[in-house]
Amino acid sequence: MNARLKLIFGVVVASTLSFSSFAKEQITVFAAASLTNAMTDIGKQFDKTHDTDTRFSFASSSTLARQIEQGAPAELFLSANQKWMDYLQQQHSIDSASRITLLHNALVMIAPQARELPAVVIDAKLNVVGLVGDSRIAVGDPDHVPAGRYAKESLETLGLWASAEPLLARANNVRAALALVERGEASIGIVYATDAQISDKVKTVAEFPSSSHKPIAYPVALTSSAPSPAAKALYDYLQTAEAKAVFAKYGFKVD
Template sequence: MKVGIKLLLGTMIAASLSFAAMAKEQVTVFAAASLTNALTDIGQEFDKTHDTNTRFSFASSSTLARQIEQGAPAEVFISANQKWMDYLVEKKAVDSASRFTLLHNALVMIAPKSRGLKDVTINDKLNIPQLIGDSRMAVGDPDHVPAGRYAKEALENLGLWSASEPLLARANNVRAALALVERGEATVGIVYATDALVSADVETVAVFPETSHKPIAYPAALIAEKPTAGSKAFYDYLTTDTAKAIFVKYGFKVQ
């Protein structure tokens, strides 16, 4: 009998917790993969003070933008470049009036810590094939990943693209490029400065000159012109001192 009562109580408690979770307003945020750590922390802090359950979908900005265009249930979008936000504005898939630049980042070259690579000077005299050896250079795919596009632009402006292109290991997003270097499957990689900071297995060996590529900007926008209370609250929360402190902690430059 006691076992039966315990089971009944357990079922009632589980049902109660499940109902409480369902009662919270769901907020769905689509964001660039490079924002994974910072936004996860921000979402947790936001939910502590709001009756919400914030969920994130992290991927390449291009992948997310196309999903939003096709009607994916996103409420807030944060892109890793202006191009894919421009794309959604043109498609009238976001509220263009809500668009603003939230953050900035830097482009860096990384290598596995175990490799012991010394500081690399990024200029037009850098011998990419010699640096890489018989391995590869990991990047987000320049055909659609913002980090890869910035990398291609920087390498082109430095006159290094033709030597680099055949040696690229193209990843689906910047975190996948980071993982290739972490596992030693690529001897170097090009990622954002913030990605390098969250990994214990890689180190930054060079920072690309800011003049070698367009500013790395993260625009944010609401999807709907009449957003839900929860999505509007999260959108506003992104510019609070609490959120800014978390972004800075992970290496982003706040407005």
């Protein structure tokens, strides 16, 4: 090797070693869309003290679960319901021993902030058609999205599903349903209480009776694809008082 090549080789090696010494360990987290704000804040908080680079994929729990099953490189999964965590556990795609229920939420009806409405009580006497008018009810698609599944279960329990189903504007996730109401493209929406809380363009009209649907629980688990020590540290961090304070700030119910 001549002197010039040795010099170039030395510079490349030195640069590589220098980069490696400062490179942060990356963590990949898949989380339900309703966790976007809370988990983004928690990720930033965690990275400051752990020299990590936490990256998120936010979508409906069903979409994320299927991606994980197909080999997507997630190390940590937070679902908006137990069903999709059950699915991954059956597929041996998560570390079952790490699975815990982390949070709870509530289901609410929302409307655009400017819309004037009389007091609404969500019970079997609710006139859904009259409430919606010539618009639509924005909701996560009940066939795939946990928020939509809870909405369908509640409406069925209350005997309102038959009148509500033809009026649904089915969104890919709960944040997309929220956006439809924010833009005035739907006069009514059904979302989580935490989604309503983060928007100044909508107002909560009423809360669905908790007895009309299964508890809205958010399980978390490490995946079975050999998560890194950093991912395990983040999993532990989600259970600390610091992380729980952030979840509570965004309206989640924590133990």
